[in-house]
Amino acid sequence: xxxxxxREMDFSAWYNNIVLRAELADYAPVKGCMIIRPYGYxxxxxxxxxxxxxxxxVGVKNAYFPLFIPESFIHKEAEHLTGFSPELAVVTYGGGxxxxxxxxxxxxxxxxxxxxxxxxxxxxxxxxxxxNQWANIVRWEMRTRLFLRxxxxxxxxxxxxxxxxxxxxxxxxxxLSIYEGFMQSVLAIPIIYGRKSxxxxxxxxxxxxxxxxxxxxxxxxxxxxxxDLGQNFAKPFDITYQTKENKLEYVWQTSWxxxxxxxxxxxxxxxxxxxxxxxxxxxPIQVVLIPIWKGDEKEKVLQAIHSLEGKFVxxxxxxxxxxxxxxxxxxxxxxxxxxxxxEMKGVPLRVEIGPRDLKNSTVTIARRDGGERIIVKxxxxxxxxxxxxxxxxxxxxxxxxxxMEDNTYVVDDWxxxxxxxxxxxxxxxxxxxxxxxIQKKTNMTIRCIPINGNVEKGKCIQxxxxxxxxxxxxxxx
RNA sequence: CGGGGGGUAGCGCAGUAGGCAGCGCGCUUGGUUCGGGACCAAGAGGUCGCCGGUUCAAAUCCGGCUCCCCCGACCA
Numbered sequence: 001x002x003x004x005x006x007r008e009m010d011f012s013a014w015y016n017n018i019v020l021r022a023e024l025a026d027y028a029p030v031k032g033c034m035i036i037r038p039y040g041y042x043x044x045x046x047x048x049x050x051x052x053x054x055x056x057x058v059g060v061k062n063a064y065f066p067l068f069i070p071e072s073f074i075h076k077e078a079e080h081l082t083g084f085s086p087e088l089a090v091v092t093y094g095g096g097x098x099x100x101x102x103x104x105x106x107x108x109x110x111x112x113x114x115x116x117x118x119x120x121x122x123x124x125x126x127x128x129x130x131x132n133q134w135a136n137i138v139r140w141e142m143r144t145r146l147f148l149r150x151x152x153x154x155x156x157x158x159x160x161x162x163x164x165x166x167x168x169x170x171x172x173x174x175x176l177s178i179y180e181g182f183m184q185s186v187l188a189i190p191i192i193y194g195r196k197s198x199x200x201x202x203x204x205x206x207x208x209x210x211x212x213x214x215x216x217x218x219x220x221x222x223x224x225x226x227x228d229l230g231q232n233f234a235k236p237f238d239i240t241y242q243t244k245e246n247k248l249e250y251v252w253q254t255s256w257x258x259x260x261x262x263x264x265x266x267x268x269x270x271x272x273x274x275x276x277x278x279x280x281x282x283x284p285i286q287v288v289l290i291p292i293w294k295g296d297e298k299e300k301v302l303q304a305i306h307s308l309e310g311k312f313v314x315x316x317x318x319x320x321x322x323x324x325x326x327x328x329x330x331x332x333x334x335x336x337x338x339x340x341x342x343e344m345k346g347v348p349l350r351v352e353i354g355p356r357d358l359k360n361s362t363v364t365i366a367r368r369d370g371g372e373r374i375i376v377k378x379x380x381x382x383x384x385x386x387x388x389x390x391x392x393x394x395x396x397x398x399x400x401x402x403x404m405e406d407n408t409y410v411v412d413d414w415x416x417x418x419x420x421x422x423x424x425x426x427x428x429x430x431x432x433x434x435x436x437x438i439q440k441k442t443n444m445t446i447r448c449i450p451i452n453g454n455v456e457k458g459k460c461i462q463x464x465x466x467x468x469x470x471x472x473x474x475x476x477x
Numbered sequence: 478c479g480g481g482g483g484g485u486a487g488c489g490c491a492g493u494a495g496g497c498a499g500c501g502c503g504c505u506u507g508g509u510u511c512g513g514g515a516c517c518a519a520g521a522g523g524u525c526g527c528c529g530g531u532u533c534a535a536a537u538c539c540g541g542c543u544c545c546c547c548c549g550a551c552c553a
Contacts, residue, residue, distance in 0.1 A: 012547070031545075087552070108553095142478075142551055149553070222553060261553060292512055336513035343513095354512050364512080443549090477553085 006273050011217040018267055019146045022276045022345050032144040032151035036260065039345065040147075042284030043263050044154065048134060050186050050281070051156065051258070054178050060130040060158055065112050067136070068103040073111035076236035080110065083203020087139040089151075105138040110204065110229070110255055113159045114237040121241050121251060124163055128171070129251075132158040147264030148221070148477050155259035161239060161251040165230070168252035172228045173451075175256045176209045179224040187262065188279040188397035189213045189269050190404050191223060192423065192472060194448030199432050202255075206230035212447045212472070214404040215268035218421040220447045220474035223265055226256035264477075269400050270369075276346030277368055279396050280389040286318065287325040287385055288342045292335045292354030302329075304353050304378075308363065311382045318389050343368055348392050349385060369395060410470070417461050418442050423474050427467035429460035438462050444473045 005013045019025050024040030027033075036044065052062070068091065075081050089105040092098060106112065113131065121129060138152050158175060162168040176193055183189045196208040205227035213223045233239070234250040243249055270277040280286050289308065293301040305327060316323035326347075328338050335352070342350060352364040363381045366373040369392050376384045407422030417426055418441070428434060428446065438461070439445050449471045460467045 010547095016546085027545080083552095137553095139552075141553090143547095143549085145547095153553080155553085225553075257553080259553060290512095294511060331511090334511045334513085334515055336511085336515085338514090339512095340514050352512070356512065 007216060007271070008273075011268075014271075014273075015264075015268060016146060018271055018276055019264075024263065024267070024276075025146050027146075030151070032141065034146055034150050036154075039284060040263060043266070043278070043282050044260055046282040046284065047186075047262060048156075051178075051182050052132075052134075054182060055132050055156070055158065055175075058130075058174055058178070059128075060132045060160070062133060063131050064133050064135070065106075065109050065116070067106055069106050069109070069112045071102040071104050073115060074104050076111065077204045077233055079232070080204035084108070084139075087141060089138045089140055106135070107137055107139045108255075108257075109133065109135070109137075109157055110159065110233055111237070114233045114239060114253075117159075117161050117251070118237050118239045121161060121239055123242050124244060127161060127163045127241060127251065128167065129161040130158070130171075131160065132156055145264075145477075147267070148261055153260050155257050157257040158255060160254045161234070162253070163241070163243075163249070163251070165252045168230075168254050169228055172207070172209060172226045172254045172256070175254070176211065176224075176226045179211050179226070179256075179258060182258075183211060183213065183223060184397060186279070186281045187266055187269075188281075188393055188400060189223070189265055190397065190401040192404075192448060192450075194450045194472065196225075197432070197435055197446045197449060197471075199435055200446065202227045204229060204232050205255075206232065209451070210448050212474075212476075213265055213269065214400075214407060214423060214474075215265065215477070216271065216403075217268070218407050218474075220423065220472075220476045221261070221265050221268070222447075222476065223262060224256070224258035227254060229253040229255060270396055271346070275344030277396070278346035278348060280348045280393045281319050283346065283348050284324065285326045285342075285345075285347050286323055286389060287312070287349045287351055288338075288347045289325060289327040290335055290338050290342075290350060290352050291327070291329060292352055294355065297355050297358075300358055301353060301355070304358055305329075308351070308353065308378070308381060312385075315382050316386065318386050323385070323389075339366075349388060351381065351385065367392060369399075412458070412461070414461060417473075421475075423447070423472050425470040426461040426473055427458035427469070428471045429463055429465040429467050431460075431463070431465075434460055434462040438473070442473075444475050447472045447474045447476060 005017045007014045023037045025037055026035045028035050084107045088107060091103040117129060134156050136152055136154050140151060141149050144150050160171050162171060180191055180193055183191045191211040191213045193211045196210050201208040207228040209226045210222050211224045212220045215221050231250045231252060233253055239251045240248050241251060267276060289305055291301045291305045309327060312323050312325050346368060348368050350366040357363050361378045362375045363378055364373060364375050365384060409420050409422060410425045411417045411420060417424060435446055456469055458467045
């Protein structure tokens, strides 16, 4: 990778370069849109399969709702309408005729799902109703970036309805903690979580909770949100149920989601100047096998490779799944070329087998993170591969966590506040005006307000008025 | 929408006193190589973003348009 595109020199160019070169994605012919290529989509499929199980584990079921939403649905909730209006794509023609009612391409599905909830929910016995869908959505953004913000993107959106507010609030937080667990144990990305300020709240929500992760350039990325919708949608969509006591009540709702943006986060948190670094749990290829031979050694080497493949198939279980390995038998490239290519693509482990290994009954194992290379007995190879994958997963998280902690500061002085990069813990009086002024002056926003924030008296970093707790400020994507 | 950069072979780029469209990588064929991005030989590949103007002659000069990328505001 050329120097001008190094992580240090130009983070943004570095990021784009990796996404394109590792073949995660490509620019689409349509402005602001992207093609997710097989390698990038493979990461998404792994995210989906793991997160989907986690979501289902709390009783949520998958369903699918239409891409098109009648325009009138969007108009039913006032804040939702004003929040999303500027970024809607609207279909006005269909089948060659102007439509009687315009159709909005979903920017999120609260409205159309709630229209159905209203029909499906009659009794307290129908509650809670817990639905998730994996879908694509469209938001007409001014400025786009591969994976981080595109006109169309993929996500999961959960929508639930409950009999009372407490239960809905619990659901909101339960999902938040699922997201936290997923980020940390699967993507190896440490996060902080908390409430959003009113200004950053989801349009139509009572409360928005967020998980925020620190990227390699110390900016924050909102990695997922979970909303307590209260009865804000239940009322306009008339979602009522009969209680045991035969009274009619509105339901209490939540919605929550994470998107393909997470792939961008993986790149920006773990990647380096060599290229992508993938946490083993979501890597489409966890181990790449590279045969090395000269002249007539080919056959013997391939034999050894096949025998190793057999061992992976029969004994190679990592994270409760068969190890995903790939053997690179291309003859048109030298081993050195292959080493570089697979490192750029972020494959966690490389196993080399060459004449030297054959002679000693060994294999050579190289780690993508840190580049350490060890020689192990062939008989131990599968078990070492498994334990090394585990070690890499853990080490990536530790490294990212250290980075986040090293760039988190408690700040009470304006000059320091203005100059520091990272997560800044400072006092805020709670006024939207101060939040706005701070953003104008420093480009930083309130990323989150700690949920059980330690009550600590202090003075607002902007206006100096009394403050009850510190909040997290940062520049954000 | 404001500011900056760009559109020439698949990719990355060079190419102004206007005068036959180039380089590196990649690609095809054959051969030799193969433990950190191999080498030799022979090939294929371009309406120079679009429209118009100036000129004997335009990638190059002039006018207009368009698309893309980056930085900001909006936002996941």
